[in-house]
Amino acid sequence: MSDAVHGDHGAGEPAHSDSHGSLRGYLIGFILSVILTAIPFWLVMSGVLNSKIATQLAITTLAVVQIGVHMVYFLHMNTRSEGGWSILALAFTLILVVIALIGSLWIIYHLNANMMPDMGQMP
Amino acid sequence: MEMTATGGNATAEAPVFCLAEEQSHAAGSTLLGFWIYVMSDCLLFAALFATYGVLGGSYAGGPTPKDLFELPLVAVNTSMLLLSSITYGFAMLTTHQGRVGATQGWLIVTALFGMAFVGIELHEFAQMFHDGATPQRSAFLSAFFTLVGTHGLHVTVGLIWMVTLMLQVGQRGLIADNVRRLACLSMFWHFLDVIWIGVFTFVYLGGMLR
Numbered sequence: 001m002s003d004a005v006h007g008d009h010g011a012g013e014p015a016h017s018d019s020h021g022s023l024r025g026y027l028i029g030f031i032l033s034v035i036l037t038a039i040p041f042w043l044v045m046s047g048v049l050n051s052k053i054a055t056q057l058a059i060t061t062l063a064v065v066q067i068g069v070h071m072v073y074f075l076h077m078n079t080r081s082e083g084g085w086s087i088l089a090l091a092f093t094l095i096l097v098v099i100a101l102i103g104s105l106w107i108i109y110h111l112n113a114n115m116m117p118d119m120g121q122m123p
Numbered sequence: 124m125e126m127t128a129t130g131g132n133a134t135a136e137a138p139v140f141c142l143a144e145e146q147s148h149a150a151g152s153t154l155l156g157f158w159i160y161v162m163s164d165c166l167l168f169a170a171l172f173a174t175y176g177v178l179g180g181s182y183a184g185g186p187t188p189k190d191l192f193e194l195p196l197v198a199v200n201t202s203m204l205l206l207s208s209i210t211y212g213f214a215m216l217t218t219h220q221g222r223v224g225a226t227q228g229w230l231i232v233t234a235l236f237g238m239a240f241v242g243i244e245l246h247e248f249a250q251m252f253h254d255g256a257t258p259q260r261s262a263f264l265s266a267f268f269t270l271v272g273t274h275g276l277h278v279t280v281g282l283i284w285m286v287t288l289m290l291q292v293g294q295r296g297l298i299a300d301n302v303r304r305l306a307c308l309s310m311f312w313h314f315l316d317v318i319w320i321g322v323f324t325f326v327y328l329g330g331m332l333r
Contacts, residue, residue: 021212021215021216022216023213023216026209026212026213026216027209029209029212030205030208030209030212033205033208034202034205037198037201037202037205037320037323040323040324040328041194041197041198041201041328044194044328044331044332045194052332055332056329056332059324059328059329060324060325062324063320063321063324063325066320067317067320067321070208070313070316070317070320071317074208074212074313074316075310075313075314075317082154082155082158085155086155086158089155089158089159089162090162092162093162093163093165093166096166096169097165097166097169100166100169100170100173101169101172101173101176103173104173104174104176104177105173105176105177108177109177112177
């Protein structure tokens with residue numbers, strides 16, 4: 001019994017060890033995250049870009065980069081973990097998220113525009 | 124050699140009631156299964172973000188983000204969650220080194236940062252309610268409280284889970300089952316920080332730009 005359980009740990013361990021990070025990895029992720037959080041707050045609070053659209057684009061880009069940093073350094077996402085199934089699930093989820101977000105905004109903004117009060121008075 | 128020691132401890136401390144072969148399989152697939160749960164949770168948040176994206180400008184003559192949001196407070200809140208992410212990372216590192224005391228220490232630090240986050244958020248909500256900015260006031264506020272409240276609820280559940288794991292690690296040490304549970308909570312906790320990046324960028328900072 002003991003041997004069986006013990007052997008099983010031996011087999012499980014190598015797969016396990018590449019799924020958790022190193023101190024260096026966590027610190028790199030943390031420092032990058034601090035920088036990528038501080039910049040958007042600074043951009044919005046100081047209003048240095050003088051353009052709302054430019055600021056919006058900049059903070060969106062920084063958020064996407066920061067999500068990538070978290071995925072790699074904190075969630076240890078790579079093409080090898082779980083034999084590639086983790087990243088496959090992530091890719092599928094991202095496709096659905098993009099469809100849900102862009103689809104909702106696109107369709108509902110059009111619906112909203114078509115439901116303006118003066119539309120009812122049209123023949 | 125180390126593996127022999129951990130394997131021996133696990134059986135000495137806890138009777139095993141299932142087949143060893145099955146246990147090995149379960150430990151490996153639990154992490155993937157939990158990751159797929161996290162991804163489904165991500166879809167839940169995508170729906171809430173889409174709702175906020177559509178309704179975020181419908182103020183119904185009520186307060187706007189500029190009237191309500193205090194960016195310095197949001198920055199403090201963001202740093203609390205980011206700090207809790209890195210300290211949970213340290214807890215996982217000490218877990219894999221088999222250091223029970225250090226793991227529990229980092230879990231306590233993480234839980235304190237998490238509680239500070241929830242506390243600041245509740246303070247913010249209380250302030251908004253006091254100013255009459257309740258979820259019933261406008262579509263913007265309904266969407267805001269649903270999205271940010273769901274995230275806060277997730278963090279609260281994560282905290283309950285964390286306290287449970289501290290007790291379990293205290294009772295039975297860093298056995299394979301507890302290491303697996305800690306790894307699942309690690310995914311959940313870091314995922315909540317990822318969602319918060321979306322919240323502070325699109326809800327708080329984006330709200331100020333509307």
